[in-house]
């Protein structure tokens with residue numbers, strides 16, 4: 001398998017006056033290597049905001065990766081750089097290994113997955129295995145920004161801690177800004193350098 005490509009320069013992601021669904025006037029800067037947690041009531045628009053940032057949902061306002069605007073790239077190219085890991089992952093081939101181009105043994109081990117997982121059928125994966133493999137698949141594409149929608153929702157506490165540690169280390173190593181939808185205040189304390197919360201139609205800063 002090919003070696004990992006060299007990391008690209010770290011860049012911040014910025015939102016200015018973004019409006020999507022009921023949300024309006026969302027302005028936010030995500031710094032390289034830092035995790036920002038996003039919380040808010042169920043149905044308040046967290047997933048829609050992530051989808052808008054990934055250019056999967058029509059929205060108003062300006063979204064930029066460094067000085068590059070979302071409109072200046074095709075949706076496909078933007079999403080390769082600004083990678084969304086949704087709560088429900090999608091799989092398009094029968095074999096797990098067909099979804100991975102690079103050697104990711106170290107990632108499998110770090111996430112508590114068996115070293116032979118890439119030889120398995122997707123149909124046998126548990127929801128927690130799927131969730132961790134979706135994270136590994138996203139990171140193996142070396143995105144510049146990571147958008148995570150409740151990435152540990154199906155995991156037990158010990159595995160949650162493993163994933164948190166791995167994701168934090170990846171963010172720092174590759175200088176990726178991360179926007180992470182989370183409900184658990186303890187998790188937010190453990191992983192986040194910043195915390196923003198949806199209150200009504202707006203975003204308010206918590207830490």
Ligand SMILES: Nc1ncnc2c1ncn2[C@@H]1O[C@H](COP(=O)(O)OP(=O)(O)OP(=O)(O)O)[C@@H](O)[C@H]1O
Pocket residue numbers: 021040041042043044045046047048049
């Ligand atoms: N494409 C769409 N068109 C219209 N309304 C939508 C669309 N997608 C989602 N919604 C609605 O927008 C609101 C916000 O949905 P969203 O999935 O972003 O909530 P959420 O904050 O992620 O909730 P949860 O924490 O329960 O996952 C919901 O009322 C939902 O029904």
